[in-house]
Amino acid sequence: MANTKIFQMAFSKIYSLYIQKIERKNQPKENLDRVIYWLTGYDENSLQEQISADVTMEEFFEQAPFLNENAHLVTGTICGVRVEDISDPLMQKIRYLDKLVDEVAKGKSMDKILRK
Template sequence: MSEHRIYGISFAAIYPHYIAKAERKGHTKDEVDHVIEWLTGYDKDALAKTIADEVTMRAFFENAPALNPNASLITGLICGIRVENIEDPLMQQIRYMDKIVDEVANGKKMTSILRTPK
């Protein structure tokens, strides 16, 4: 079975779409960066370097400094699929990022987006 196409796409190709989605709904690049940094552990400089280097989505997550241990608290639908039920770990991480960027765009409170255990 061949690898999913998104794994080979550069993060730099997807990132502008995240920003555009948030900005269309009155939110900012800084908010998007904040949730991506929370999820992956990249800081602003490292995030900028991954964009400049056009790393693939696979490399983006494989080289993430520290995936947030609370990422598994991200639940819900993205593209009609429950993120908590995705079996492929890399695809799940990508969908976690999609989900939290959607939540930024939809105006969800940052304290809710950045999951903390109850």
């Protein structure tokens, strides 16, 4: 798969891009962190540890405490691909996160983003 290069990218770099994206849309960083906590089970301290340790995207998801049981409810397209149709489990997790970040940037309500 050509996209596997993203698996080896530093999560800290992707995280900083996510921050830039949501701040350009005047959304608070807290909402970004909240969707990451929801999806992966990290909390404030463990997320900061992952950023400081400069883990790859692959390691970030491998070390995640859990994947939210409602992650499968994250649907729609990202980069022209339907998230629910992605066959590679790691790529699907990355795209779940991308989709959640897009929803934060668009100003959707947190209840809708967190599939409540």
